[in-house]
Amino acid sequence: MIYLTLRQWPFIAWQRESMSAKSVGWMALVICILAASTYNGFAKLLTGALSPLSLFFVSELLTGFFVAFSFGLMPVVRGISRLNRKSFPPLLLVGLTSGTVGPLLLFHGLERSTAVNASLFLNMEPVFLVMLAVIFLHESFGRAHAASSVAISAGVVVIALRGFTQGIGMSSGDLLLLASSFCFATGGIIFRKSLRHVKPHLVLFSRSAIAVVSFFLLSPFISHTLMEEVRAFPLAALPVLLGFAFISRFLNVFSFYEALDRLSVTTVSLVGNTGIVTSLLFAWWIVGEPILWYHIAGGGLIILGTILLELLGTHPTAKHLERHLRQRNGHR
Structure with missing residues (x-):
C-alpha cells in the first residue's frame, strides 16, 4: 500500500500488507452499484x-433463493418460525405490496416503457415514503423533506414532459x-411501522415466499x-x-451486505445514489436506448433530491438507516 506524508522524508512510502476490511468494503460497494x-x-x-x-x-x-443461499435456509426458516x-x-x-403487486407493475411497466425511464421513475420511492410516513406514522415534514421531495418530483416532471418540449402526458408504462x-414505498412503511424488530433478511425471504405462493x-x-415460454x-x-x-x-445482494458490513451506513447510502447514473449508462450500452x-x-x-434526503437526516439513527437500506435493497 502507498502512504503519503509531509511530516517526514521520504514523502512517499510503500508498505506491503494484506487488503484491509475497508478496501474490501469499497470494492464490494462498487460491485454492488454496477450489479x-x-x-x-x-x-x-x-x-x-x-x-x-x-x-x-x-x-x-431468485430473491428467495439468494437470501437462503446467503444466510442458510434452515436458520432463516427457524428465525421466521420464532417470530411473534x-x-x-x-x-x-x-x-x-413489495413482493407481488410492486414487481408485477414494474415488469408490466418495463414492457411498455424504457429501461432509462425505469431507472429514473423508480426513484420516486423516497417521495412516496416521506408522504406515507407523514400520513400513517405521523412523522414531521421538515425543510429537508420538502427540499428533497421538490427536487425529485421536479426531475420526474422534466423527464415526463421531455424537457417541457411536449404537453402534459405520460405513457402507460411510465x-x-x-x-x-408507490407499492414499494408502502411496503417500506409497513416495515418501519410493524417490523422494525424483525431482521431484514427474514422479511425479504418471507416476502419472496408469499410472492411465489x-x-x-x-x-x-x-x-x-409459463411452461410454453420456458420451452x-x-x-x-x-x-x-x-x-x-x-x-x-445474487451479486447485487451479496456485495451489498459485504459493503454494509465493512463501511459506514452513510457511505453506502450516499455513494449508492450514483447507481442512478450507472443504470442509465447500462441501459444505453446494452439495450441501446438513447439518453437525451x-x-x-x-x-x-x-x-x-436523494442526496438531500440522506444528508439532512430522514432516519433518526444509523441503525434505522441500515435497516431501511437492507429492506430497500431487496425490493427489486
Missing part, C-alpha cells in the same frame, strides 16, 4: 422473451413504474403459459437470463 445497474436493462431485454408474470415469478424465486404471531399480518402485507414505486394460487384463474425461450437470451440471475440478483438531455437534467435533480 444493481444491470437490473432494469437485463429485465427490459427479457421482456421480449418472457411475459411480465413469468419474469415476476423468476425474479422473486403479531408479526405475520404485516409480513403478509409486505409480501403483497404510470405503471410510478405505481410500482401468490403466483401458484393465481395461476388456475389466469391464462398463463420457447431462445438460447440467444440465455446469457441475459443468467446475467439477470447472477449479476442483477432531459434524462440528464431530470436525473440530476433526482440525484440531488
Whole structure:
C-alpha cells in the first residue's frame, strides 16, 4: 500500500500488507452499484422473451433463493418460525405490496416503457415514503423533506414532459413504474411501522415466499403459459437470463451486505445514489436506448433530491438507516 506524508522524508512510502476490511468494503460497494445497474436493462431485454408474470415469478424465486443461499435456509426458516404471531399480518402485507403487486407493475411497466425511464421513475420511492410516513406514522415534514421531495418530483416532471418540449402526458408504462414505486414505498412503511424488530433478511425471504405462493394460487384463474415460454425461450437470451440471475440478483445482494458490513451506513447510502447514473449508462450500452438531455437534467435533480434526503437526516439513527437500506435493497 502507498502512504503519503509531509511530516517526514521520504514523502512517499510503500508498505506491503494484506487488503484491509475497508478496501474490501469499497470494492464490494462498487460491485454492488454496477450489479444493481444491470437490473432494469437485463429485465427490459427479457421482456421480449418472457411475459411480465413469468419474469415476476423468476425474479422473486431468485430473491428467495439468494437470501437462503446467503444466510442458510434452515436458520432463516427457524428465525421466521420464532417470530411473534403479531408479526405475520404485516409480513403478509409486505409480501403483497413489495413482493407481488410492486414487481408485477414494474415488469408490466418495463414492457411498455424504457429501461432509462425505469431507472429514473423508480426513484420516486423516497417521495412516496416521506408522504406515507407523514400520513400513517405521523412523522414531521421538515425543510429537508420538502427540499428533497421538490427536487425529485421536479426531475420526474422534466423527464415526463421531455424537457417541457411536449404537453402534459405520460405513457402507460411510465404510470405503471410510478405505481410500482408507490407499492414499494408502502411496503417500506409497513416495515418501519410493524417490523422494525424483525431482521431484514427474514422479511425479504418471507416476502419472496408469499410472492411465489401468490403466483401458484393465481395461476388456475389466469391464462398463463409459463411452461410454453420456458420451452420457447431462445438460447440467444440465455446469457441475459443468467446475467439477470447472477449479476442483477445474487451479486447485487451479496456485495451489498459485504459493503454494509465493512463501511459506514452513510457511505453506502450516499455513494449508492450514483447507481442512478450507472443504470442509465447500462441501459444505453446494452439495450441501446438513447439518453437525451432531459434524462440528464431530470436525473440530476433526482440525484440531488436523494442526496438531500440522506444528508439532512430522514432516519433518526444509523441503525434505522441500515435497516431501511437492507429492506430497500431487496425490493427489486
